[in-house]
Structure formats: C-alpha cells, structure tokens
Amino acid sequence: MTLAWAVIGTVLGILNLLWSIWTWRGSGSRIQVSTSLRVFPGLTRNQMLISLGQTRLPPGQAKAAQQLTQFHAQTSIPEDLSFPASAGLIAALPPEVVMVVAAITNVGRLPVTIQRCQWRTSQPDQLIEVPNMPPGASFPHRLGENDQCISVISLATIMDVLDAPWRDKNIIARDAWPQVEVANRRKPVRGNRLEVPKRSEPLGQPAPPAG
16 A cells, blocks of 8 residues: 555656646746837937937037037936837827837747837737837847847828728738747737827827737
8 A cells, every 4th residue: 555655646746746847848938018108208318319410500500519419418218218108109200209109928938039129000910110219129139038029110101001002901000019020930820900190190098909
C-alpha cells in the first residue's frame, strides 16, 4: 500500500511539473495592444519651434521669434510625456498634433521582438504605416517581460485616408486600429478600434474591441 501511494505521489508530482512547464512556456510571448488618442505637448512644442526657426520672417518678427525660441529653450518638456485627448480638446486642436497611439505590452514571461506596427481602417484594403514616428519606438523593437513601447501616427493621417476621394462611400464606419507584427507569431496582434471624427466633428466614443 505504501508503495502504491509512493507511485501515485511520484506520478502526480511529474504531472504537476509538466503542467507548470507548459503554462510557463504558454505565457512566453503574449502581446497586448491598446489604442488611444493622446497629445504630446513637448513634441508639439519642439516641432513648432523647429518650424518657426526654419521660416523666413521680417526683421522685427524674426527677432521676436528668436526671443521666443530662447525663452522656451530654458524649459524642457519630455517628448514622451502625454495625456489623453478629450473630445473637446480634439475639436479645438489641429489633427496634426493629436496622436493615435498603440501601446504594445509584453505580458508574457519571455522576451519578444516587435517587427512593425501598421494601421487599418474601416475602408477595405487600407493599410497605413509611418515607421519610427517620434515619440514612438523604432522597429524592430525588443520587449522584455512586462516591457512596453508605443507606436504613433497622427490623427490627420488617418483622417486623410478616410476622407480620400477614392474611398468607398458606401462604408459609413470611420474606425481605425493598430496591427502589430510579432516575430514568433504568424498572425498580427490587433488593438481595439477607435472612432475617427471628420475634421469638422468632435470625437465620439471608442468603438468596441476588434473581434
């Protein structure tokens, strides 16, 4: 009887070990992607200052522009600092400064390489890619356990695609979502959909997650 219990205990121990190894490996490279609209004040400010410096102005305005640039150079705002863009803020800002952000997180236990991030819209056969747009990551990008990176595209770029003259006007939906290619996966990982407003309309609520 003692031998039988010993054998059963050994078998159960082996099964438990195999199950632990299986679940550990199964969580090796799991990627989650969430989509949001955000504003990056530091990035926007720096882009505006660069544009101002490259613009030829009359002497009086050029001196004022130089003083403005020098004043702002005394304060530093990290380009990756951001906050959510509300509907009212999006309605007030040009869409060029509002970013559609894909937050890519490795929720598994093994490192994984993100090959690229592309964007799809409700228009069929529309695939958009703006590689390495700041403040997003440069791809390919390696993510360790619990690491996260972002990929960004301007809201204006998505709007231009949805409002293009050659679009399918029978499709009423105006959605966009990220599609992330992972090195060890055959199919890309999709993020949740966001409703994209027209340039003259405020932003609605996010659409349900993609199936």
